[in-house]
Amino acid sequence: MQLLILTAALALLVVFGYASGQRRALAVAGGNPRLLHSLPRYHGHFVALWCGLPALLVITAWLVLEPTLLRLLVTNALPAEMADQPAERLALFYNEIRNVARHGHAATSDVVADAARHYAGLRQTMFMAVGSLALALAMAGVVFARRRVSPDMxxxxxxxxxxxxxxxxxxxxxxxxxxxxxxxxxxxxxxxxxxVPVTEFLFGTSWSPQIAMRADQVGSSGAFGAVPLFAGTLLIAGIAMVVAVPLGLLAAVYMAEYAQPRFRSVVKPLLEVLAGIPTVVYGFFAALTVAPFVRDAGAMLGLSVASESALAAGLVMGIMIIPFVSSLSDDVITAVPRSLREGAYGLGATKSETIKQVVLPAALPGIVGSILLAASRAIGETMIVVMAAGLAANLTANPLEAVTTVTTQIVTLLVGDQEFDSPKTLAAFALGLALFVITLGLNAIALSIVNKYREKYD
CATH class of the missing domain: 1.20.5 (Single alpha-helices involved in coiled-coils or other helix-helix interfaces)
Structure with a gap:
């Protein structure tokens, strides 16, 4: 709260400095802005910068150095028997002191209570000193900058x-x-x-990261073959793209070429709302509506469908990424020069022939870029997969079975209290690097396609 008040006070000073700089510029020019080298608003910006930047640097330095300074001063003031503890125990003791001082937790001893009061006093004193210095610098900056204002500046x-x-x-x-x-x-x-060997991770077909943490603990030795995760990721992303690309591209063509302006102005924002819905909402929709529907439809056809299936997750994910394809493709198609369309009409082409043979080829690089962007979004999705596709690492191409993805396993591996020296936890970073390489490759492919097929028009 104190930092918020200080920030608000500095913001008011900056606004005052801006207005003061403008008035000063007009005053030295005798009320005629044409006598100034720069417009009055630039003089206002000049004064505002001198007002805000020095104070902002001081506050930033204080925010960076405050934790270290407080820790050093508080630990040096502790009794000798407390300060001589091992580093790990001293860190825990200092955290307890900080929690008591900042969050009002109950102190476990008089030493903690005294140290917490000392911590709070130091913190308040440091804040008052830094706040006073920041405000003083801000006001000094206003005075200094106003004196520098002149017609030739x-x-x-x-x-x-x-x-x-x-x-x-x-x-x-x-x-x-x-x-x-x-x-x-x-x-x-x-x-x-x-x-874990690189070959086992990249080419292994069994994923079971559970591993015994102690020698006397009964547990699995762990299996870290990531092929089932990559297969599940590609399966769900493929289903999503099968849904999103045709629907999104057709919607883009209709809105760019056929829809009336009034209809377009209403439908396009509504379509883009799909991109703003939280993914957890899509996850609930997939788990509670789509997955049961897919299971019941499969049962009617005599098919065995898992309660959590790749098909359900892929369908909902495809709906989610439709705006990525439709909106970007619509913008690209709209940007195709009107002269190309008129030239095609002049040669006797129909509207559909013009779209297929002129507009879409001209817009192809942007369309491919939007599709690959949507693919990257589908590969990185987590919540829908967690709620609708399950956590089972099955190596299968059957969309009716439960699968999992790379992002889902990253979340699973890092949930709860984990030690970062075990293969189970470190596997999350290996999966993250693999996902980074995949998305980087997709972006590189999109860039190469755009550069290869780009056409420039006058």
Whole structure:
């Protein structure tokens, strides 16, 4: 709450700095904006940046350093017999102190209560100091920037330079975040392959990750052949694509070429609502409606259908990803130049011939990209599979049987209290890296197709 109040106060100061900078620019120009090098709003942005950036840097540094400083100061103030504990026990003791101070938990001893009061006092003092410094810097920034405002000042150039630095920093953070995710997956995967051979993981046909945690514990030795998981993932994703691609593509063609503008303006947003429905809702729909319907329909035809089947999960997943195909394909088809259609009509082609022989070939790269994007979405889906397809790692091509997917097993392996030194838990990272490679391959294929078949029009 205190941080929220401080943020609100800084936001008000930034707004004040923006308005003050604009007024100052008009004042030094005698009320004539044409005498200024930059528009008054750029001078306002200049003052607002000087107001907000220094304070934001101070608050960010405090948020990063506060946990370390508090831990160091609190542990140094503990009695000698408590501070001399092993690192693991000291960490647990410090967590107890922090929970008592921040969440009002009952203290187990007087030492904990005293340390919690010391923790709360230090935290409050540090916040007041940092808050006062941030507000002081913000006000000093307003004063300093206002004095720099003049008719000849290149406020626009300076503001745009700051914005460019911010954009570069944001891109750098995104890149390093991706690299960090990949490296963390790779590191844990290499640890997993120290227990399980790569060939067994990639080509093994039995998946049973249950493994004994202790020497005296009765349990399975574990089997980590991921082929059933890859097969189940491809089976469900294939069913979903069989549903989504024809329906989505036909819907896109109709809305782009045949539908009236009024009908399109109503139907397209309604279709895109499917992409915003939470996947757990689709999971409930699949488990409570579609799966029983598929089972009963199979029984009427004399077929044996599992209560949780790949067909039920694939059908619902296909409905879920229809907007990915239809909306993107619709935008691509609409972007095809009107001159191509008129040229085809001028040669005597009918509307359907124009769509089949001119529009769709021209829009093919974008359509393929939307299909592969939908495929990546289907491969990464978890909740529908958990609720409708089950957890059984069956190596089968029969859509009427229960199967599982890579994402479902990742969730299953990491649920509950797990130790990250066992093959069972490390297998989740190996599966995650495999899924990353698969989706990266799909994106690379989509990019190559787009680059190969792209046509540029004047």
């Amino acid at each position: 290149r406020a626009r150039n300076r503001v745009e330079r700051v914005v460019a630095v911010f954009l570069v920093a944001s891109s750098t953070v995104a890149i390093f975040t991706t690299i960090g995710i990949v490296l963390s997956l790779l590191f844990e995967t290499l640890r997993f392959f120290q227990f």
